[in-house]
Amino acid sequence: MCYTTVTERKKMSLFVHLDMNNFYASVECQMDPSLAGKPVAVAGSPEKRHGVVLAKNEIAKKFGVKTGDTVSEAMAKASGIVFVPPRFDVYDKISKRMFGICNRYSCFVEPFGPDECWLDCTETVKLFGSGKDIADMLRSNVRDELGITASAGVSFTKMFAKLGSDMKKPDATTVITRENFKEKVWPLDVGELCGVGGRTADKLRRINIRTIGDLACADARVLKKLLGKPGEDLRLTARGEDEGEVREAVSSRDVKSISHGLTALRDLVTREDCVTLINYLSELVAVRLKKHGSKAGGIYLGLRYTDLERCGKQASLALPVCSSSDISEAAVRLFDELWNGSPLRSVDVGTFALSPAASPVQLSMFDDGATSHCREKLDAAIADLRLRYGKNIVMRASQMNEDIYTDKDVGDFLPFKR
Numbered sequence: 001m002c003y004t005t006v007t008e009r010k011k012m013s014l015f016v017h018l019d020m021n022n023f024y025a026s027v028e029c030q031m032d033p034s035l036a037g038k039p040v041a042v043a044g045s046p047e048k049r050h051g052v053v054l055a056k057n058e059i060a061k062k063f064g065v066k067t068g069d070t071v072s073e074a075m076a077k078a079s080g081i082v083f084v085p086p087r088f089d090v091y092d093k094i095s096k097r098m099f100g101i102c103n104r105y106s107c108f109v110e111p112f113g114p115d116e117c118w119l120d121c122t123e124t125v126k127l128f129g130s131g132k133d134i135a136d137m138l139r140s141n142v143r144d145e146l147g148i149t150a151s152a153g154v155s156f157t158k159m160f161a162k163l164g165s166d167m168k169k170p171d172a173t174t175v176i177t178r179e180n181f182k183e184k185v186w187p188l189d190v191g192e193l194c195g196v197g198g199r200t201a202d203k204l205r206r207i208n209i210r211t212i213g214d215l216a217c218a219d220a221r222v223l224k225k226l227l228g229k230p231g232e233d234l235r236l237t238a239r240g241e242d243e244g245e246v247r248e249a250v251s252s253r254d255v256k257s258i259s260h261g262l263t264a265l266r267d268l269v270t271r272e273d274c275v276t277l278i279n280y281l282s283e284l285v286a287v288r289l290k291k292h293g294s295k296a297g298g299i300y301l302g303l304r305y306t307d308l309e310r311c312g313k314q315a316s317l318a319l320p321v322c323s324s325s326d327i328s329e330a331a332v333r334l335f336d337e338l339w340n341g342s343p344l345r346s347v348d349v350g351t352f353a354l355s356p357a358a359s360p361v362q363l364s365m366f367d368d369g370a371t372s373h374c375r376e377k378l379d380a381a382i383a384d385l386r387l388r389y390g391k392n393i394v395m396r397a398s399q400m401n402e403d404i405y406t407d408k409d410v411g412d413f414l415p416f417k418r
Contacts, residue, residue, distance in 0.1 A: 296322065299331055
């Protein structure tokens with residue numbers, strides 16, 4: 001199929017969004033027949049304080065169990081609920097098989113997590129039929145080959161396709177067209193639109209923007225003043241005018257930030273506890289920066305208190321860094337500005353404003369960067385020792401005999417990769 005212009009192709013755009021229903025829980029139920037007919041939730045280890053629901057099956061969902069509920073909250077809602085620990089290596093294999101099925105219908109497949117993705121089917125409709133035909137075939141293939149149901153959305157924009165996959169669950173296809181989107185989409189709550197988080201939705205409601213239709217008809221200048229450039233983008237999305245494209249499966253996005261966070265095995269009640277965890281997380285971030293060949297021009301610190309309230313702070317750095325000591329020092333400075341003294345449940349350390357490690361840097365007249373350079377060499381030497389003799393051959397004194405985290409936590413939430 002050929003188009004004379006890019007504009008003509010965009011007018012003919014057809015996107016499918018596929019979302020496997022209750023992915024983790026569905027995999028567990030499919031692999032263990034004894035779970036049939038029971039409310040099931042996949043939850044992290046309560047002993048490690050990861051005792052929150054990561055996924056639930058349809059039966060548990062009917063009892064009101066939600067993703068993010070604590071184990072005790074889920075038990076109160078669904079008597080007899082069965083908890084199973086997550087097996088991310090298994091989910092990763094199933095996820096890759098799902099993406100393989102999607103690649104049969106388009107070479108443009110963009111993951112949006114391990115269990116959902118977009119397909120650009122603009123040029124494959126001649127091979128496989130309408131967008132609904134493709135979505136139904138995808139769902140059928142996933143159900144027959146993986147034993148899991150999926151929902152699908154079909155539309156002329158990426159965001160409307162995703163919205164469609166959320167509208168009917170489980171095991172359904174929803175089609176949103178240029179002719180019916182105002183009827184189907186605009187009456188929905190503004191928080192249903194992908195990209196509108198809880199805080200953004202609250203800001204919009206405060207100025208009486210309550211539905212997606214309200215957002216679509218709002219004054220662009222007001223939205224820009226309230227939310228900045230993202231406000232203008234959300235308005236275009238609500239109007240069906242965004243020009244988001246599905247990237248090719250083999251393409252990858254530039255890494256914009258690198259971070260790591262952990263929930264502590266116990267409450268962090270002293271500054272010493274918190275700094276110990278910050279140091280550990282900084283080491284993990286530094287390793288990832290090195291793998292990507294990057295340095296960071298900014299540091300972010302996120303805290304979550306035991307009452308689950310969150311706060312965060314970020315700062316730009318005078319010179320880009322990649323050593324764990326530099327990252328840790330900057331994160332601890334942010335911590336001292338941010339922490340209110342209450343017990344903490346988890347900490348996140350992140351880096352942003354990334355640049356290639358080999359890029360030239362404008363040095364200050366008062367700091368020649370020698371300290372950072374020495375720290376980078378020290379990190380490299382430690383990494384080499386750990387590679388040869390094991391990760392515990394060298395560690396900070398504060399990390400000896402600690403009871404805040406376990407190294408097994410590092411693998412608890414593995415990233416899913418194409």
